[in-house]
Amino acid sequence: VSTKAAPALALDIGGTKLAVGVVGHDGVVSGMIVEPTHREEGPDRVIERLFAMGRRSIVASGLSQSEIVGVGISCGGPLDSNAGVLLTPLHLPGWVDVPVASMAASAFDVPAILVNDATAGACGEYRFGAGRGADSILYLTISTGMGGGAVLNGKLHHGAAGNGGEFGHIMVHDGGRACTCGRFGCVEAYAAGSAIAARAREFIAAGRPSVLSNLVEITSADVAAFAAIDDVAAQVWSEGMAALATAATDLVNIFEPNVLVLGGGVTRSGDILLEPVKTAVKRDALPPAAAAVEVVLARLGDAVCVVGAGAYALDFLRTGTEEGLYA
Numbered sequence: 001v002s003t004k005a006a007p008a009l010a011l012d013i014g015g016t017k018l019a020v021g022v023v024g025h026d027g028v029v030s031g032m033i034v035e036p037t038h039r040e041e042g043p044d045r046v047i048e049r050l051f052a053m054g055r056r057s058i059v060a061s062g063l064s065q066s067e068i069v070g071v072g073i074s075c076g077g078p079l080d081s082n083a084g085v086l087l088t089p090l091h092l093p094g095w096v097d098v099p100v101a102s103m104a105a106s107a108f109d110v111p112a113i114l115v116n117d118a119t120a121g122a123c124g125e126y127r128f129g130a131g132r133g134a135d136s137i138l139y140l141t142i143s144t145g146m147g148g149g150a151v152l153n154g155k156l157h158h159g160a161a162g163n164g165g166e167f168g169h170i171m172v173h174d175g176g177r178a179c180t181c182g183r184f185g186c187v188e189a190y191a192a193g194s195a196i197a198a199r200a201r202e203f204i205a206a207g208r209p210s211v212l213s214n215l216v217e218i219t220s221a222d223v224a225a226f227a228a229i230d231d232v233a234a235q236v237w238s239e240g241m242a243a244l245a246t247a248a249t250d251l252v253n254i255f256e257p258n259v260l261v262l263g264g265g266v267t268r269s270g271d272i273l274l275e276p277v278k279t280a281v282k283r284d285a286l287p288p289a290a291a292a293v294e295v296v297l298a299r300l301g302d303a304v305c306v307v308g309a310g311a312y313a314l315d316f317l318r319t320g321t322e323e324g325l326y327a
C-alpha cells in the first residue's frame with residue numbers, strides 16, 4: 001500500500017455517540033462503528049473504548065494497523081486544534097485539558113490531528129458531499145446544539161485556535177432566550193433541537209393546549225411532525241425557522257458562499273426546515289449573494305464528521321501543513 005493511497009482512521013467524539021471508521025482518499029468509509037459515549041465515565045475510560053473501536057474498525061476494513069497513515073479526531077469545542085487538546089468541550093462536562101491527539105498518536109503510532117467537529121463537517125461536505133465542486137461553502141449543523149464551519153475560496157477556515165465558525169452564536173434576538181454560551185438571544189437558543197423541544201415544553205407548562213403534551217418526551221422531530229396540525233408546534237417550529245433564516249441570511253451576506261449546507265439531526269425533518277430558510281435567504285440576502293448561493297441539505301448524513309475528520313487528516317498529511325490546505 002503506497003502512502004498516497006493509504007487510508008486514515010477517523011474518530012468522532014459526540015456527547016451521546018462515538019463514531020469511528022476508516023476513510024480512503026475517495027471519501028469512502030469502511031468499518032464504520034457507532035456506540036454510545038457514556039461520557040459520565042470520564043475521558044480515560046471513554047477514550048480507551050474509542051481507541052478499541054478504532055482497532056476493530058481497522059480489522060473490519062480488512063487492514064492492519066500499519067496500513068493506516070494517520071488519525072483524524074473530531075470533537076465539539078472549545079478545543080485547541082494546534083495543540084491537539086480538548087479544553088472544556090460543552091458536550092462533555094468534566095472533561096478538561098484532554099490531550100487526545102497525542103494519546104491517539106501513541107496508541108496508533110501515526111500522526112493524529114484534532115479538528116472541531118463542525119469544521120470536520122464542512123470539510124466532509126466540501127470534499128465529498130453537497131459542496132463538492134464549489135469554491136466557497138458554509139456548513140451549518142443543527143442538532144442538540146448548533147455549530148458551523150467554512151471553506152472560503154478553497155481554503156478551510158479554522159480561526160486562531162480551531163473554533164472559528166461558531167455560527168450558532170449569531171444573535172437573532174438581543175436580550176432573548178439564554179444560550180449555552182452565556183449570552184442571550186443566539187440562534188442556537190431558538191433553532192437547535194434542544195431549544196425547540198424546550199420551548200414546546202415551556203408553552204405547555206404555561207397552559208397552552210397541545211397534542212405534544214401527550215408525549216412522554218418531546219423532541220424537535222415531534223414539533224416538526226405536528227407543526228401542520230398543532231398551534232404550539234406550529235409556533236415553536238416557525239419561530240425556530242425564522243431565527244435560523246435570519247442567521248443564514250447574515251451568513252450569506254457576510255461570506256457570499258456558493259453553497260450553504262444545512263446538516264445535523266434536526267435537518268432530518270427535511271423540506272419543512274429547508275424551504276423556509278431557502279425562501280428567506282433568497283428573498284432577504286443582498287442581491288449578488290442571494291443570486292450566487294444554493295441552500296441545500298447535507299448529503300453525508302450521520303457519517304459527515306467521520307468522513308470530514310478522515311479527509312482532513314489525509315489532506316493535512318499530504319500537504320504537511322494546514323497552511324494552504326485546498327488552495
Ligand SMILES: [Zn+2]
Pocket residue numbers: 168169170179180181182183186188
Ligand atoms: Zn450563544
